[in-house]
Amino acid sequence: MRRAALEHVLDVLVEQDLVQPGLADSGSLPAHARLPRYAGLVSNIEKRGNHTPRRAREQRAYRLVLAGTVTGALGVAGLVLSVFGVIGAGWPIILIIIAAVCGLMFRNMTGKR
Numbered sequence: 001m002r003r004a005a006l007e008h009v010l011d012v013l014v015e016q017d018l019v020q021p022g023l024a025d026s027g028s029l030p031a032h033a034r035l036p037r038y039a040g041l042v043s044n045i046e047k048r049g050n051h052t053p054r055r056a057r058e059q060r061a062y063r064l065v066l067a068g069t070v071t072g073a074l075g076v077a078g079l080v081l082s083v084f085g086v087i088g089a090g091w092p093i094i095l096i097i098i099a100a101v102c103g104l105m106f107r108n109m110t111g112k113r
Contacts, residue, residue, distance in 0.1 A: 061109050068102030071095045 078092025 057109065061106055064102045064106040064109070068099045068106065071102065072099030075099055 072095070075092045075095030075098075078087060078095060079089065081087045082089040082092055
């Protein structure tokens, strides 16, 4: 009997034993044939639970950079205006804090994995 045909027969026996346990006597099969086939074990793998696609991560990083840049620029401009007494310093400080948070979130997102 050819080797390929023998392996096919062993695969069928293993599959039958998985569907109907005890159908093939475990003593009559070699050790590798008694184990379930690898493809059968991994065919039902689910995705990782907390996996975020690369495109979504790129968009989030871009939005963080954009938000941080805009709020930072507005905060600095507001601080300059508050020095000259045009506006108060409350909003510019809040904007600078938001810019710093966006920068830290971006740094954590793009850091080493």
